[in-house]
Structure formats: structure tokens, C-alpha cells
Amino acid sequence: MKTVVITGGTDGMGKALALIHLRRGDQVVVVGTNAKKGQAVLDAADELEAGGRAEFIQADLSLVAENRRVITQIASTHQTVDTLVLGARYFRATRFVTAEGFEANFALFYLSRYLLGHGLVAQLEQTSTPVILDLSGPGGDLSRIRWDDLQFAHDYHPDEAMGQCGKLSDLLAVAFTRHYPDSRVRYVLLHPGLTATAFTGEYDTASAELVTRMRERGQPVEAALVRILRHLDNPPPGPLTAFMQDNPVDVHGEPFDSAAADRLSELTSKLLR
Ligand SMILES: NC(=O)c1ccc[n+]([C@@H]2O[C@H](COP(=O)([O-])OP(=O)(O)OC[C@H]3O[C@@H](n4cnc5c(N)ncnc54)[C@H](OP(=O)(O)O)[C@@H]3O)[C@@H](O)[C@H]2O)c1
Numbered sequence: 348m349k350t351v352v353i354t355g356g357t358d359g360m361g362k363a364l365a366l367i368h369l370r371r372g373d374q375v376v377v378v379g380t381n382a383k384k385g386q387a388v389l390d391a392a393d394e395l396e397a398g399g400r401a402e403f404i405q406a407d408l409s410l411v412a413e414n415r416r417v418i419t420q421i422a423s424t425h426q427t428v429d430t431l432v433l434g435a436r437y438f439r440a441t442r443f444v445t446a447e448g449f450e451a452n453f454a455l456f457y458l459s460r461y462l463l464g465h466g467l468v469a470q471l472e473q474t475s476t477p478v479i480l481d482l483s484g485p486g487g488d489l490s491r492i493r494w495d496d497l498q499f500a501h502d503y504h505p506d507e508a509m510g511q512c513g514k515l516s517d518l519l520a521v522a523f524t525r526h527y528p529d530s531r532v533r534y535v536l537l538h539p540g541l542t543a544t545a546f547t548g549e550y551d552t553a554s555a556e557l558v559t560r561m562r563e564r565g566q567p568v569e570a571a572l573v574r575i576l577r578h579l580d581n582p583p584p585g586p587l588t589a590f591m592q593d594n595p596v597d598v599h600g601e602p603f604d605s606a607a608a609d610r611l612s613e614l615t616s617k618l619l620r
Contacts, residue, residue: 348400349373349474350425354408354463355434357384359544360482363568364432364575369397376402376425378417378435408435408459409451411619418466428470430579433460433481433516438548438558442503449618450498452505456483456512461519461615464534468527477532478582480575481520484536485589485596486513489607497614505554514602517589521598521608524586533582536589536596539571 351368355361356377362384365375369392377388385403392401404420406413421428435455443451449458464479471477491507491514493499499508520534543565546558574592589596589603597603 349429350376350427350470351430351432352376352378352421352428352463352467353432353434354378354459355436355482356432357381357388357403358547359434359436360539360542360568360571360575361432361434362388363572364434365401366391366395367572367576369395369401372397372400374400374402374425376404376421378404378406378408380405380407408463409437409445409449409455411447411449411454411458411462414459414462414466418463421467422470425470427473428467429474429477431463431467431471431477431479432575432579433463433479433483435459436483436547438505438509438546438550438554440505440549440551440554442499442508450500450508452508452512453498453515456509457515457519458615458619460516462619464519464523465526468530468532471532472530475531476582478535478579479520479523479532480535480537480578481516482537482539482575484513484516484520485538485591485598485602486510486517488602489514489604492518492607494610515611517603518608518611520587520589521603521605522612525605525608526612530586532586533584534587535578535583536587536598537574537578538591539574540592541565542568542571544568 353361356365357379368375392398406417543562587598
């Protein structure tokens with residue numbers, strides 16, 4: 348029996364993945380903000396007679412303190428974590444700053460992933476083939492990063508902010524593998540392809556129309572799950588791998604530059620101090 352932690356596990360691909368693992372007999376922890384959606388996962392688990400193996404943690408992962416609380420809660424109840432899926436997403440048409448002072452995309456798509464990966468590494472290391480699967484990348488080249496304005500204080504554009512976070516997630520993965528060179532953790536970056544999911548977020552008229560069209564064009568969640576499970580069931584051998592849908596992405600090229608990864612890592616440590 349595996350222990351699988353899924354952020355964004357209350358909706359979309361994360362929820363579908365949670366139910367598959369529950370059917371397989373695994374222990375599943377889903378994290379999300381919405382209590383009703385969390386209860387729906389628990390109810391579905393009951394229907395599968397898997398209620399005892401499902402756990403919902405209600406938390407706003409755009410807050411550092413909430414990530415720390417989630418890590419403490421998971422670590423206190425689970426000695427081991429086999430799989431950590433990083434899949435929380437939230438679209439914001441207008442810039443939003445969290446109560447802790449971080450731009451919300453930066454906080455949810457990047458800082459949360461940073462905190463959870465590092466925060467649960469001890470539990471991951473207890474298992475034979477631990478995997479961290481981040482669904483937000485891989486994301487293009489380094490020019491997407493506004494090093495002098497990482498939190499989009501100027502000229503906020505939601506797609507650019509989210510695109511940058513995909514890139515930051517790539518560098519996070521590089522920095523993670525450099526930080527734990529002897530780790531057993533396989534870090535996998537996967538773009539599962541455009542998928543018809545909830546697309547949670549706050550939209551203006553233009554972005555709402557766009558997302559409706561994206562949902563119409565998107566593949567069914569089941570198709571994305573095939574891609575996700577391919578890596579979870581047979582983790583790639585290398586410490587870091589990346590895939591655009593079914594195609595491997597070279598993680599040794601300039602977009603995964605280790606100096607940029609170190610730079611981001613140092614900036615992050617300072618921000619979190
Ligand atoms: N759908 C696509 O076409 C696509 C394509 C490429 C990559 N991806 C990536 O795949 C992952 C899953 O996407 P999806 O489309 O399946 O998502 P989705 O259906 O929109 O669901 C988003 C999930 O994130 C959770 N979430 C949102 N804000 C949160 C917060 N502040 N704290 C904690 N949880 C939060 C939501 O839970 P609550 O509602 O309970 O808060 C929900 O479970 C994301 O990382 C996304 O970027 C998606």
C-alpha cells in the first residue's frame with residue numbers, strides 16, 4: 348500500500364488520480380481549500396469502501412504558514428510518503444497579494460511546491476521509489492522569468508505570471524536534485540496536455556471566454572491520467588525527468604540551467620527567512 352499526497356486533489360486531474368489510488372488500495376491525502384469538494388472526495392472514498400484510507404486536509408497552499416501546517420500534519424500521521432503530486436492551480440485575472448505579502452501565483456505555483464517538496468523529503472526517503480510529480484511544468488525557456496520582478500508588481504499579466512511559475516517549477520526541480528544529490532527521489536515534471544478540468548480561478552470576461560474554449564478543446568481527464576500514471580507506476584530512472592505530454596524534454600539544456608536554479612534557490616531562502 349502506497350501513501351500518496353495530492354495537492355489539488357479535490358478537483359480535476361488530482362481528484363481523478365486520488366480515486367484511482369483509493370481503488371487500488373492506497374492511502375491518499377488530498378489537499379484543497381474547498382470543504383465541500385474535500386467532503387465529496389471522502390464520500391466517494393466511502394462508496395469505494397476506502398473511507399479509512401482517505402484524508403482531506405483543508406488548507407490554502409498560497410500561504411506559507413498553511414504549507415507548514417500541512418507538512419506537520421502529514422509528517423505526524425505518515426512516516427512514509429511514496430508519491431507527492433503537486434497539482435494545485437488557481438487562475439487570477441487580476442493580481443492578488445496574499446495576507447503574507449506574496450503575489451498569489453508565485454505563492455501557490457512556486458513557494459508551495461518548494462515548501463512541500465523540501466518539507467516531506469524525509470518521509471519520501473523512507474520508501475523504495477519515491478516520486479515527486481509536478482504538473483505545472485516543463486515551461487519553456489529562461490526568458491520567461493522576470494528576475495527583477497518575480498512577483499509581477501508591474502504589468503501583471505495572468506498568463507505570463509503562470510508561465511513564469513512553470514519555469515520556476517523547473518528550476519525548483521533542478522535545485523532539489525542538486526540539494527539532495529544522493530536522494531532516491533525521482534522528480535518528474537509533466538505537462539499532461541490541455542485537459543477539460545475545473546480550471547479553478549477568478550476570471551474576467553475575456554479570460555472566462557478563453558477558458559470555456561480551452562475546456563471544450565481539452566482532452567478528457569482520463570487521457571491525462573494515462574500520462575500521469577505512466578510515470579507514477581514506472582518512475583523514470585533518472586533523478587530528474589521532464590515530459591511535454593508523451594515527449595521527453597532534455598533537462599540538461601539551458602532552460603534547466605543549474606546557475607539559475609541556484610539563484611532562485613538563494614532568493615527563495617531569503618524570502619522565506
Ligand atoms: N487542465 C489543464 O489543461 C492543464 C494543463 C497543463 C498543466 N495543468 C496542471 O495540472 C494541475 C492540475 O490542474 P487541473 O486543471 O486538474 O486543476 P483544477 O481542476 O482547476 O483543480 C485545481 C485544484 O487546485 C486546488 N487549489 C486551488 N487553489 C488552491 C489553494 N490556494 N490551496 C490549495 N489548493 C488549491 C483546487 O482545490 P479547491 O478548489 O478545493 O481549493 C483544486 O483541487 C495544475 O498544476 C495545472 O497547472 C493543467
